[in-house]
Amino acid sequence: MVEPFPTELLGEGFRASRYLQQDDTSEVSAALRYAWRDEEVGVDVVLWTAINDTAQVIRAAPDIEELAHKVSVAVWELEPEDEASADVQS
Template sequence: MLAALRYAWRDEKVGADVVLWTVTDDTAQIIQAAPDIEELAHKVSVVVWDLQSDASSMAPGAGIG
């Protein structure tokens, strides 16, 4: 038997689907880790790198907006 915790969302601005999936055979472990995993899920962000531009625009988020 496996226990799984899954978060999924879509970032319409950049057209990305993100899935954070945690699976273990230790149910107690995933229950104990759930608050930390949820905190991580709330902090995940999508960054688009503009690889076609010059080096001055290679910072995270460059070209967005």
């Protein structure tokens, strides 16, 4: 299941949940994913969790969603390597 997931920090994204039974076992796995595209910085952001304990994902879902609302992109301007090495030699 995929649905829109807007956040204040990253804008419109998507939340996807999936339940999957492996071919070789009766165990059911659960996955919960969030994804955004930050056009300003030019990056994709993905937050995901997957586990064989579906009840654990269901219990943790509110906390994971709270975390997803707090995810942001930070960009630091780093000095070029040649300038950094010149400072070390001084």
